[in-house]
Amino acid sequence: MRPTALDWSIDNCTIARTMEILGERWTVVVLREVFNGVRRFDQMRDRTGVPRQVLTNRLTMLVERGLLRRHPYQEPGERQRYEYRLTGKGLDLWPVLVALLQWGDAYCADPDGPPLNVVHRDCDAEVGVVLRCAAGHDLTSPREALPRPGPGARRRQPIS
Amino acid sequence: MRPTALDWSIDNCTIARTMEILGERWTVVVLREVFNGVRRFDQMRDRTGVPRQVLTNRLTMLVERGLLRRHPYQEPGERQRYEYRLTGKGLDLWPVLVALLQWGDAYCADPDGPPLNVVHRDCDAEVGVVLRCAAGHDLTSPREALPRPGPGARRRQPIS
Numbered sequence: 001m002r003p004t005a006l007d008w009s010i011d012n013c014t015i016a017r018t019m020e021i022l023g024e025r026w027t028v029v030v031l032r033e034v035f036n037g038v039r040r041f042d043q044m045r046d047r048t049g050v051p052r053q054v055l056t057n058r059l060t061m062l063v064e065r066g067l068l069r070r071h072p073y074q075e076p077g078e079r080q081r082y083e084y085r086l087t088g089k090g091l092d093l094w095p096v097l098v099a100l101l102q103w104g105d106a107y108c109a110d111p112d113g114p115p116l117n118v119v120h121r122d123c124d125a126e127v128g129v130v131l132r133c134a135a136g137h138d139l140t141s142p143r144e145a146l147p148r149p150g151p152g153a154r155r156r157q158p159i160s
Numbered sequence: 161m162r163p164t165a166l167d168w169s170i171d172n173c174t175i176a177r178t179m180e181i182l183g184e185r186w187t188v189v190v191l192r193e194v195f196n197g198v199r200r201f202d203q204m205r206d207r208t209g210v211p212r213q214v215l216t217n218r219l220t221m222l223v224e225r226g227l228l229r230r231h232p233y234q235e236p237g238e239r240q241r242y243e244y245r246l247t248g249k250g251l252d253l254w255p256v257l258v259a260l261l262q263w264g265d266a267y268c269a270d271p272d273g274p275p276l277n278v279v280h281r282d283c284d285a286e287v288g289v290v291l292r293c294a295a296g297h298d299l300t301s302p303r304e305a306l307p308r309p310g311p312g313a314r315r316r317q318p319i320s
Contacts, residue, residue: 003196003197003198003199003203003259004197005193005196005197005198005207005266006198006203006206006207007250008260008276009275010189010207010275010276012249012269012270012274012275013192013264013276014260014261014265014268014269014274014275014276015189015192015257015260015261015264016188016189016192017264017268017288018187018260018263018264018267018268019182019189019260020260022179022260023182023183023184023185023188023210024183025183028175028176028179028183029170029173029175029176031177032173033165033254034178035302036163036165036307037163037165038163038165038166039163039216040239042246043163043166046166047165047166047170047316048170049252055182062267063258071212074221076193076270082189089267091301092263092266093263093304094278094291094302095262095289095290095291096259096260096263096268097175097260098259099255099256099289100174100178100179100182100256101174101175101178102176102255103178103253103255103256104173104174104175104177104178105165105174105310106252107178107252108174108177108178108251108303109172109312110172110205110312111172112312113310113311113312113316114172114174114310114312114318115168115169115170115172115173115174115309115310115312115313116168116173116307116308116309116310116313117307117309117310118173118303118305118306118307119277119293119306119308120264120293120299120304120305120306121293121303121304121305121306122296122297122304123293123295123297124295125294125295125297126293126294127291127292127293127294127299128290128291128292128293128294129255129259129289129290129292130255130289130290130291130292131254131255131258131287131290132271132287132288132290133279133280133283133285133286133287133288133290134284134285134287134288135280135283137280137282137283137285138282139280141251142226142251142254143281144280144281145278145279145287146274146279146280146281147277147278148277148278148279149275149276150265150273150275150276150277151272151273151274151276152269152270152272152273152274152275153275153276155233156167156207157191
């Protein structure tokens, strides 16, 4: 009856570490904007209503963490400014965003349906995430998967 | 140059709504525990160190939102207690957790590697998320996908 997970430490859990980045309010909204091509501070401000200082902080954090990079641009007659682009590390969050969208569309949409579809450029069919193992098998349920201690697994003092 | 996303409202964005649930500190940690078979309050407390009142609040929220359900159990000589199990709605978050794990393993693991692997029960190969369209094509890059206004898309007043 006692779950084996209790034998293992969560100190180096990579889900928790990822949520330290994504769990901060507005962070995912900012990433969503950049994925949607909204790259400039004033455009993000205008569309999201994120308070100016909060948006500055989030963008700075995402640059420091290596998810976004600053890219200079200059409109005619204005000073040089920076827009924000995804790095490779940031682009790799794409499956996370699609997974969030898919769940949100299923459970959080208004009765008229979700506001956004993501479609395959080549065939226009809707895009979603699926689970697949490295041997190429699709999984249809969490019950087909097993947790295993990884190379960085650390034992913890079990409760009595 | 002006991103077309700016024409559309974000008021009913389902990613933002999902993050209202998952973005609260500890929520994903609690879900991770239940996915790992750690279903009881004291076990979660012991392994995660989440403060008692916070854990109570998160569990209550997750039950109210329909992601977890309470299931009674009774150890010999003790009073009846409740453990927490995933509902169908909760189980459907599995791809989100695997996507978070996959990104975290790539970018947030310690040098000795991630503490947990998720493997396919049938063949032992590691499990990850992949993007696929409804017509069955795998996508290897966000650039192969396009955002489209969905049925619930609402126009907004564009900035000048």
